Amino acid sequence: MNKDLNKKNLDFFPSPSGPNKELFTALNKTSNLLCEWFSVSEKLDPLANNIKFKFSSPTEEGKNFENLLKEINDLVYSSFNPSNPGSLAHLDPPPLTVSIIGDLVAGSLNNNLLAKELSPSISILEKEMCEWFALKLGFGNKAGGIAASGxxxxxLNALVSARNISGFQSDPDAAFVVSRDAHVSFKKCARIMGLKRENIIIIDTDDCGRMDPLKLENQIKKHLKIGKRIFAVVATLGTTMRGAIDPISEIKKICNMNNIWLHIDGSIGAIFSMIKKQIKGIGDIHNANSITINPQKVLGITKTSSLLIVKNIKSLQETFQTGLPYLDSNDEFINRGELGIQGSRPAEIIKLWLGIKFLGESGIEKILNESIARRKLLEQNLNSQKFDIYSGPLHIISFIPKTLNKIESESWTHNAKKVLLQNKFMLSRPFYQNKFFLRSVLGNPNTQDSHILSLSKLLNEI
Amino acid sequence: MNKDLNKKNLDFFPSPSGPNKELFTALNKTSNLLCEWFSVSEKLDPLANNIKFKFSSPTEEGKNFENLLKEINDLVYSSFNPSNPGSLAHLDPPPLTVSIIGDLVAGSLNNNLLAKELSPSISILEKEMCEWFALKLGFGNKAGGIAASGxxxxxLNALVSARNISGFQSDPDAAFVVSRDAHVSFKKCARIMGLKRENIIIIDTDDCGRMDPLKLENQIKKHLKIGKRIFAVVATLGTTMRGAIDPISEIKKICNMNNIWLHIDGSIGAIFSMIKKQIKGIGDIHNANSITINPQKVLGITKTSSLLIVKNIKSLQETFQTGLPYLDSNDEFINRGELGIQGSRPAEIIKLWLGIKFLGESGIEKILNESIARRKLLEQNLNSQKFDIYSGPLHIISFIPKTLNKIESESWTHNAKKVLLQNKFMLSRPFYQNKFFLRSVLGNPNTQDSHILSLSKLLNEI
Structure with missing residues (x-):
């Protein structure tokens, strides 16, 4: 391809003096392609069957946009299809419409949430959005937070802060506590923080998948006695396997007695605190020192959209602030790159802002309530004679035929997953308590009651 | 606003059975707004003078899209304006056109780079893009990498891996080395990793802002003697202050002698290795164990776009892999959430892929060469009798009148910045070696020679 062709239909950068007609046309063509993909997503499979896309190296002269559009088309139709009503495997929902628009705006602005000098209005937006969430969660007036990419x-931001505020920064005896059903990434956090493997103190869960408070109390006593410096207890609000909620009030009492930071990993479940008729176990979350809340899950704010809300915003500042000697800083505003692990960050908060404003509190509640109702419908229609069913108060359910041992569970789930995919249902196949399960996450707003009835019928017959 | 109004013009989620006309219209209106903003960016100020945007809380019923569009408009026109030709303060360039399109695609797909099951084609794309960069950087065939949000x-991914591979995971004597001019975020990395403050070993720089290899050798000897376990030396390829490049070949020899991991922080400068006529000091980067490269800087791939390329991809896998018990994994493909600190991640790699394919190698080279040429032009036209000038081989330059002490430098830069902003030039005001400076980063492709001549004239007269 020659240079003329390359430059024919689009400039490298938007022109600062207009008219940018070619960029507008390119955005329209891409929007059209994406809207067409959305419009057939029910007909396509949840997982692309036919991977058309193939990576090819960049050439010397570059490709023109029309040719790239064909490659974009192949990439899109070879992707995971979260809008298909049968996409029920994981916690990744279809994107909220205004959130897609937010991505377009954030990319175009290319502002940097590192510092107010680089994102004058959006840094304030992020601060105020975090404070609004803090208010909704019942935190006090010193509270605030930070957005992070996941x-x-x-x-990790919370654990590092807890360790720092507790004064055990480089102490080889520093330790934290999670339940057996907590997210696997806490192992990764420990490695990053330089903690010994044995300093992740793991507490058994009860029959409902919740941390056992009596065992927590005993383990804390035991570990303090041998010289461990416990800087945090992590309670899970919504476990990966079944959406179980750890007993937060009881855990908080134990933390208070021992002067330990309580962090709530509410990545899955904290958003459900926005429902007016409170879900069992979600009360008292305002008593935590920090909480992770991920609107990128059920609400469909596009990835990534995760907030950390802390009781006292100063704990983040004291932990992460290094000074930014290359920036003009205004004393009464904390640069937001100094409140967490990330420095330069995109204006992701725009997506959350647009999403929340568009949905309104009633829209949020509708989405959350409907996802719970879908889980209940599936649970009611699964044959309880046949299956061991693991669920909780949220939108997640896992199950396995009662009679199977480990090896049988592996082959049953493997075969069941295949049969389901042939019928356009994608479920996941987690390994838990020495068996394979099937798991369904019912956050997909396109899943109708009729789909759930077909799914349960299929499952009961496999 | 009543519920009907709210739902009148846009659904919460794209419809899986079409026609999604309202979403297409909303995307068009937003594209139009953004293209209009781009088209007047030369007339606007680099920093919005008039902050119209004001955050207001979400309401019970939600806002309709037309009303939100007005708020988006206020937000956009209150933002930092990287496309203005005078935006020369920081490392944040205008967005590449196809990169904006990439954000739109990534948001719409909402695929999750955590695992191949959730992003079948894009996980492969990320892997292959990293391998393509590894090849361009001269790394061998075991090399690979990971994208991260910044x-x-x-x-941090590199330092955690270096510590892990060295076997000093929880060792209170673990230490790493950086130069005095390295990025401030290494202090933050040390806190996150639980390293003592004194275990960041800081090496003085020479008159050109480069790490002094003799001092490096002496400091390593001295610290090993007192029992420190040095797991990494970080060489900076492009310092924040003046784009200086540490002497990589000499540092590598010292690392080899002591069996220490060499990480190159090439966030600013590694992309310049793509220029065929090699820049002084960039040779030999392929000898490093790992290198950070940020196409989000000069190339204008929208934030965030950062890659870590490692000599041996297994070092990331061994460091971060925890297993993902809730996912179906394919043995011959490493899930990409297991190669770094982040788990769930957006399909950011699409932006880099589109950018590189669209520019081609010649387009990349053009952008990089022109940014260096702009720095040279400014440097030539600054009055060298008046200014102490700090620069290097890249696109960054800092300066201060020769005669000023610390206090005078503070007031001079403060006033100069104000005068420049009145003339639509935004420079930054870093603090370095006990003085305030003015700094110009010349990565903005909209900055013409005429702008640079006006800028230098202004500066020479202030």
Missing amino acids: GTLNN | GTLNN
């Missing part, structure tokens, strides 16, 4: 980062 | 995360 829940793992926010859990 | 350079700080990738430097």
Whole structure:
């Protein structure tokens, strides 16, 4: 391809003096392609069967946009299809419409949430959005927070802060506590923080998948006695396997007695605190020192959208602030790159802002309530004679035929997953308590009652 | 607003059975707004003078899209304006056109780079893009990498891996080395990793802002003697203050002698290795164990776009892999959430892929060469009798009148920045070696020679 062709239909950068007609046309063509993909997503499979897309190296002269559009088309139709009503495997929902628009705006602005000098209005937006969430969660007036690119980062932000505020920064005896059903990424956090493997104190769960408070109390006593410096207890609000909620009030009492920071990993479940008729176990979350909340899950704010809300915003500042000697800083505003692990960050908060404003509190509640109702409908229609069913108060359910041992569970789930995919249902196949399960996450707003009835019928017959 | 109004013009989620006309219209209206903003960006100020945007809380019923569009408009026109030709303060360039399109695609797909099951084609794309960069950087065939949401995360990914591979995971004597001019975020990395403050070994720089290899050798000897376990030396390829490049070949020899991991923080400068006529000091980067490269800087891939390339991809796997018990994994493909700190991640790699394919190698080279040429032009036209000038081989330059002491430098830069902003030039005001400076980063492709001549004239006269 020659240079003329390359430059024919689109400039490298938007022109600062207009008219940018070619960019507008390119955005329209891409929007059209994406809207067409959305419009057939029910007909396509949840997982692309036919991977058309193939990576090819960049050439010397570059490709023109029309040719790239064909490659975009192949990439899109070879992707996971979260809008298909049968996409029920994981916690990744279809994107909220205004959230897609937010991505377009954030990319175009290319502002940097590192510092107010680089994102004058959006840094304030992020601060105020976090404060609004803090208010909704019942935190006090010293509370605030930070957005991060994913829940793992926010859990890490919280643990690093807890260790720092407790004064055990480089102490080889520093330790934290999670339940057996907590998210696997806490192992990763420990490695990053330089903690010994044995300093992740793991507490058994009860029959409902919740941390056992009596065992927690005993383990804390035991570990303090041998010289461990416990800087945090992590309670899970919504476990990966079945959406179980740890007993937060009881855990908080134990933390208070021992002067330990309580972090709630609410990546899955904290958003459900927005429902007016409170879900069992979600009360008292305002008593935590910090909480991770991920609107990128059920609400469909596009990835990534995760907030860490802390009781006292100063705990983040004291932990992460290094000074930014290359920036003009205004004393009464904390640069937001100094409140967490990330420095330069995109204006992701725009997506959350647009999403929340568009849905309104009633829209949020509708989405959350409907996802719970879908889980209940599936649970009611699964044959309880046949299946061991693991669920909780949220939108997640896992199950396995009662009679199977480990090896049988592996082959049953493997075969069942295949049969389901042939019928356009994608479920996941987690390994838990020495068996394979099937799991369904019912956050997909396109899943109708009729789909759930077909799914349960299929499952009962496999 | 009543519920009917709210739902009148846009659904919460794209419809899986079409026609999604309202979403297409909403995307068009937003594209139009953004293209209009781009088209007047030369007339606007680099920093919005008039902050119209004001955050208001979400309401019970939610806002309709037309009303939100007005708020988006206020937000956009209150933002930092990187497309203005005078935006020369920081490392944040205008967005590449196809990169904006990439954000739109990534948001719409909402695929999750955590695992191949959730992003079948894009996980492969990320792997192959990293391998293509590894090849361009001269790394061998065991090399590979990971994308992360920002350079700080990738430097942290590298340091955690270096510590892990060295076997000093929880050792209170673990230490790493940086130069005095390295990025401030390494302090933050040390806190996150639980390293003592004194275990960041800081090496003085020479008159050109480069790490002094003799001092490096002496400091390593001294610290090993007192029992420190040095797991990494970080060389900076492009310092924040003046784009200096540490002497990589000499540092590598010292690392080899002591069996220490060499990480290159190439967040600013590594992309310049793509220029065919090699820049002084960039040779030999392929000898490093790991390197951070940020196409979100000069190339204008929208934030965030940062890669970590490692000599041996297994070092990331061994460091971060925890297993993902809730996912179906394919043995011959490493799930990409297991190669770094982040778990769930957006399909950011699409932006880099589109950018590189669209520019081609010649387009990349053009952008990089022109940014260096702009720095040279400014440097030539600054009065060298008046200014102490700090620069290097890249696109960054800092300066201060020769005669000023610390206090005078503070007031001079403060006033100069104000005068420049009145003339639509935004420079930054870093603090370095006990003085305030003015700094110009010349990565903005909209900055013409005429702008640079006006800028230098202004500066020479202030």
